[in-house]
Amino acid sequence: MKTFIIDAFTDKPFKGNPAGVCVIENDIDAVKMQAIANELNLSETAFLKKSKNSETEYIIRYSTPKVEINFCGHATLASAKIVLHHLGQPLVNFTTFHGLKTNICHEFRNIAFSEL
Known part of the structure; x- marks a missing residue:
């Protein structure tokens, strides 16, 4: 497992x-x-598992230190930054583990996010 801490909503370290x-x-x-989320001590941690069918398809799950949650916007954007x-x-x-589908791509220097 590879683990990252990513700042969403910024392009500057230690912001966002x-x-x-x-x-x-x-x-x-x-x-x-x-x-793992408790060890990282952040509000949310995303877990990505690549699909066997495609290099660009991932199952994403989210956890707080206390409970698994259905969705987290900033953890999704942070995950997109990794991919x-x-x-x-x-x-x-x-x-998502609950069936929500999202598509994220580069759009100039930004990331474009859309629900499918």
């Missing part, structure tokens, strides 16, 4: 809204997600 982002290869349960900037993909499609 921080979120943990964990890129996982295998499924992990909610108890382990909460333990787009660090993993070098031109776009990313996230599907």
Whole structure:
């Protein structure tokens, strides 16, 4: 598992809204997600697992230190930054554990976010 702390809503270090982002290869349960989120000590941590069908499709789950949650906007944007900037993909499609689908891509220097 690779773990990152990413500041959403900014292009400056230590500004914006921080979120943990964990890129996982295998499924992990909610108890382990909460333990990792607690260790990172941020309000939310996103967990990304790449789809077997596509380089740009990911399952995304979110956890606070106390509970798994359905969605988190800034953790989604932080996750997109990892996929787009660090993993070098031109776009990313996230599907939450609860079926919400989002599409995120580069738009000039910004990230464009849309619900599918």
